[in-house]
Amino acid sequence: ETGVTQTPRHLVMGMTNKKSLKCEQHLGHNAMYWYKQSAKKPLELMFVYSLEERVENNSVPSRFSPECPNSSHLFLHLHTLQPEDSALYLCASSLGTAQETQYFGPGTRLLVL
């Protein structure tokens, strides 16, 4: 349960705020992912990083900005969010990239007021 950690676990922000979500994996994995989980919707892939290079950007609005300084850390920088961005943001990692088990973090529950 401690292989992938995320901070903060809960975040409330106004639409004009700037905040960052942090993810850290202790599994020696090479790929990291950001997902958005909203009520009554499937898990939506936002970004994929492989060996610190972004390899997937799923048409995510520019108010979400990812950063992967090394293979163990992943950030999601947030600015001028909208109320519809309120959701659970999950980070995941996998050993390789193709068809590997993804291990999820506990998520950050984000509320945008």
Add this chain to the structure above:
Amino acid sequence: GENVEQHPSTLSVQEGDSAVIKCTYSDSASNYFPWYKQELGKRPQLIIDIRSNVGEKKDQRIAVTLNKTAKHFSLHITETQPEDSAVYFCAASSGAQKLVFGQGTRLTINP
């Protein structure tokens, strides 16, 4: 791109009975199909996966079947127990980094 449909969205079964969740996918190139379980307030966790070179895989009370011709795969849980109550997600991948998830099935086991 890949599209994964999952049914039913909710499922309620009596303890001890079996539960079946079905998924269909659109990309015939997909060849990896994991299933994740997400308990209330917890993270999704892999419970079983299957690759396209086999038609069935079993792990104790959980089994997954794959029909590549029809492009559908199913999760079977036998002798259900209260701790099986959770949301279950299927997913499909064609070999790239991307997993496309189904909408999820909320399974409730009634004592």
